Amino acid sequence: MIVSAKDSRPLPLLAGNVRVIIEPDSEAASRRAARFVAALVRKKPHCVLGLATGSTPLAVYRELIRMHKDEGLDFSQVTTFNLDEYVGLSSIHPQSYRQFMQLNLFDHINIDPTNTNVPDGRALDFEAHCRQYEQRIHDSGGIDLQILGIGSDGHIAFNEPGSSLGSRTRLKTLTSETIRDNARFFGGVEKVPHLAVTMGVGTILESRRCLLLAFGGHKAEAIQKTIEGPVTAQVTASALQLHREVVAILDEAAASLLVRRDYYAEVERAQSLLEAGQERHLGIANQ
Numbered sequence: 001m002i003v004s005a006k007d008s009r010p011l012p013l014l015a016g017n018v019r020v021i022i023e024p025d026s027e028a029a030s031r032r033a034a035r036f037v038a039a040l041v042r043k044k045p046h047c048v049l050g051l052a053t054g055s056t057p058l059a060v061y062r063e064l065i066r067m068h069k070d071e072g073l074d075f076s077q078v079t080t081f082n083l084d085e086y087v088g089l090s091s092i093h094p095q096s097y098r099q100f101m102q103l104n105l106f107d108h109i110n111i112d113p114t115n116t117n118v119p120d121g122r123a124l125d126f127e128a129h130c131r132q133y134e135q136r137i138h139d140s141g142g143i144d145l146q147i148l149g150i151g152s153d154g155h156i157a158f159n160e161p162g163s164s165l166g167s168r169t170r171l172k173t174l175t176s177e178t179i180r181d182n183a184r185f186f187g188g189v190e191k192v193p194h195l196a197v198t199m200g201v202g203t204i205l206e207s208r209r210c211l212l213l214a215f216g217g218h219k220a221e222a223i224q225k226t227i228e229g230p231v232t233a234q235v236t237a238s239a240l241q242l243h244r245e246v247v248a249i250l251d252e253a254a255a256s257l258l259v260r261r262d263y264y265a266e267v268e269r270a271q272s273l274l275e276a277g278q279e280r281h282l283g284i285a286n287q
């Protein structure tokens with residue numbers, strides 16, 4: 001909730017389903033995203049964060065590490081759940097998402113390792129593992145803030161086009177587009193696993209707030225469809241339009257195909273006025 005700078009009255013959040021914040025470049029966008037995460041961690045030290053992998057959140061994690069080191073941002077009570085993991089990769093495989101998280105975040109902050117959850121790509125019984133993962137999320141009180149990147153085909157986590165918008169954590173076959181996109185991390189298409197364990201779209205929609213990040217012109221089409229297109233299982237990120245609190249933080253390039261960007265800027269301007277206690281500029285009475 002946002003409160004008035006003057007007298008702590010609750011203020012309405014002006015944006016509708018998806019609040020769109022456009023920053024000049026990915027560095028500025030990442031800093032903004034990190035501030036969102038840090039604000040939650042400070043306000044609710046035992047919060048539950050949903051985390052994503054891929055190149056998009058890297059600078060956000062770097063900034064959170066900096067905040068931990070320079071500003072004492074405390075992760076000691078935070079619990080995390082990652083979105084997904086490749087099937088067949090052990091937790092110590094260099095391309096596993098568990099390793100990604102260790103290297104790019106967990107090893108550099110004061111999080112309790114037992115509070116970090118990443119699906120197990122080598123579970124013996126995937127059905128049971130997926131069920132338990134959902135149960136653990138539920139038992140933790142649910143995800144407060146889910147960080148999301150987006151695939152070039154508009155997928156979130158590994159919910160490829162055609163995934164049910166009500167889907168839960170399960171095994172998913174990757175599309176050739178996703179395999180191609182991720183081949184750069186593996187040094188060749190033939191080395192990319194074909195299956196992943198992933199939270200479902202339905203699982204993601206249950207988090208209290210979603211923070212969608214997209215940087216670069218190669219994400220522009222997916223972002224336009226996600227925010228302004230119809231809700232469709234063909235672009236699983238579009239299901240976020242059904243969520244009550246989504247903040248999309250984009251750089252200029254990723255936002256370049258948005259048709260209503262002037263309006264999004266207008267909403268942000270009004271939001272800033274509200275947060276600065278300048279309600280009278282918005283025609284809100286009783287100032």
Ligand code: GLP
Binds near residue numbers: 156
């Ligand atoms: C993979 C991950 C997604 C991620 C996407 C985009 O498919 N499962 O969670 O959003 O890649 O990755 P990048 O940020 O590297 O573009």
